[in-house]
Amino acid sequence: MNTIVDGHAIAHKIKDTLKKDVVKFHTPIELSIIVVGNNAVTNTFVAAKERFASDIGVVLTKKRFSESVSSADLISYIHEVSERVQGIVVQLPLSAHISNKEVLAAIPVEKDIDLLNKETFDKFVANMGVCIPPVAGAVLAILDEHTVSVAHKKIAIIGQGKLVGLPVQKVLEARGGDVVMLHTKTDRNIFRKTLLEADIVVSGAGVPNLIQPDMVKNSVVLIDAGTANAGGSVVGDIAHACAKNASLFSQTPGGVGPLTVAILFKNLLAASE
Structure with a gap:
């Protein structure tokens, strides 16, 4: 039998489970998404995350920077926002002049839910992390x-x-x-x-x-x-x-x-x- 996978249906099951789990937390869960530029494809990916967050009751804050933003400014913002959120996502790709390695390394390991920070990824490889790529x-x-x-x-x-x-x-x-x-x-x-x-x-x-x-x-x-x-x-x-x-x-x-x-x-x- 040839079966075509319905990724949306499986994702919906996961969403229903997460929605029930979110209400068990005593304080709101907040995710910060950092976006550089105004790319249509990137916007589509970010919008999907915004919808999912809304559906399960997670607070999502989006910070958009211009394409000319410096690596230092992005890193500074990551340090600032990491004080109050539980997860940080830097939406790729970034502008060519930005150092992906330096920016992603600024995300605290315990808040790098995309596992793009080298230290976070290495912990996953060593079976030490709680998250999966x-x-x-x-x-x-x-x-x-x-x-x-x-x-x-x-x-x-x-x-x-x-x-x-x-x-x-x-x-x-x-x-x-x-x-x-x-x-x-x-x-x-x-x-x-x-x-x-x-x-x-x-x-x-x-x-x-x-x-x-x-x-x-x-x-x-x-x-x-x-x-x-x-x-x-x-x-x-x-x-x-x-x-x-x-x-x-x-x-x-x-x-x-x-x-x-x-x-x-x-x-x-x-x-x-």
Whole structure:
């Protein structure tokens, strides 16, 4: 049976649980989102977070800076706001002249619910943190919702970045998966052979329609965590035609994306305890 993942429906279940949990806190939970510039795509992502916060009863404050803002000014604001909020998100991308590393490092570890601060990410890798990178959390939510076992399965992950590849590798290996990491410059023969042998494929390369039906086997589980703009539309790494091969397919859009927001707020509540 070919099942298409409904990320919105899974996110809604998480939202209902978080809404019940929020009322158990004696003081309001507040999230600060820092935005640089006025990018339409960024605004869409921020709006999704604002809606989710409102739905579960979390206070969200948004601070927008001009594109010319300095790294020092952003860091100063992070230090200021960290005194009163439980979570801080710096919405990426930032302007080219801003030091992402310095700005993200300014977020206190216990309030870095996106896990973009190096120290926070390293704690996650060492199994010391209470939060999970949102994309990795979204992948686990999809697998759990559809009762997909990872143990002893052959898993191919495309992309080796800190947003998708590395955290997904960490959580799937922790569940006993046999993970092989690939990237867009992997030898094409090795790339195809690994994909064809994989029971589960997770892709976060950001290359439109990188994976085609002849590159995956029947009954494969496909999770697309890649996003790219193609002709004004958001598309993923895995061609939708691959659905005919898949037992389970989380497509872009509508799969991982809605869940990353839900996991972000799940992290916020964990950080607030």
